[in-house]
Amino acid sequence: MYRKTYAKINHNILTDNIKEIKEKYPDYKYYIGVVKNNAYHHGIKIVNALKEGGINYFAVSSLEEAINLREYNTDTPILILEPIDLDYVYDCIHNNIAITIETLEDIKILDQMKFSYPLKIHLKLDTGMNRLGFKKRKELEQAQKIIYENPKLQLEGIYSHFATSGITDKQWDKQLECFQELTKNINLSEIPIIHMGRSLTLVNHPKIEFCNGIRLGIIMYGFSQSKKNPTTLKEKLRESKKHHIQKKLQISETMTENELNLKTAFSLYSTVMSIREVLKDELVGYNASFKIEEDSYLATIPIGYADGVSKKFESVIIHNNTYPIVADTMDMISVLVDKSIKKGMEVEIFGSQIPISEVTSKLDTNAYHLFNQIQNRVPRIHITNGEEEEINY
Ligand SMILES: Cc1ncc(COP(=O)(O)O)c(C=O)c1O
Structure with a gap:
């Protein structure tokens, strides 16, 4: 690493998270780890830590991601969640990759193709998200019939995706009903993997009886986002409002006490690259946007908005103290510090002292967006049992 800016990814935490999830929710056969976009930007190398915790299937967005994942994991099955160009299905067979099929037309095309080995297929149903999937029962049934009559097509799974958490809305229940209606003439017990839920489904709803994958x-x-039983007055009021809405809309049962002991494995650091003394009334950064109020010191840190970090992060930690970010540029931020801060010191952007939840609330965003905004140009230091390996993705 030349530029001293890096993300640390703790594999032991990821393994423990999966073990914790499986311990609290033991009733699934397939724990499908969604590792699209370089494993939510943690770095695809984490797949082995996830597998060690108990993930036994992976899902990605594209064939590119699936083939890249195969380089890190040779045996765990992989599903591509988006439909692919059918010209490339041979690459899928060759790499033991299952594909998503969402239209009858695609099944008809596959039926005409010649394969030496069976192609694994998951049929995707559109139950209300209106993004991908079969919407008509007759077409779904016809697709299933074609697959069952062709020994080179293997129906490995059937699935859908929930648009909402279903805690204070009826959409979730409607999607579940729609799935049951679409599949009412299909014997689900003959299909190896049925998966509808995502993280929010797991923690907020009782297990969907016919689903064996999550x-x-x-x-x-x-x-x-699991909830513990409310203790403060504010939490109790929120809970009672939620119950009121659930009753009014006749929403199916949701679970309130499902506290999971999870930790974040992703932390972000940089290093003090330059220090300058600044005097009262001097100006800092582009557009001279910050004015120094009293004589002090400025630290220049090599991380900027091209890495995913801006002034909106508000502060950093150096040597256990919090210092404000006063200017940002594409590659650097300026931090107002004191005399104790020296060139070469480590700077925590988020991690053990600035929790991710604090940053997401400052940015008015969520963890999905925050992880995805930390760019791949920041090297990932993968840490397993204290051993570090730097990977530039
Ligand atoms: C089809 C599908 N399934 C599962 C997931 C995982 O969702 P979550 O991160 O909320 O668990 C995603 C994420 O975008 C998805 O698109």
């Missing part, structure tokens, strides 16, 4: 994304990375 797709885990953000929860693996330490964010469960």
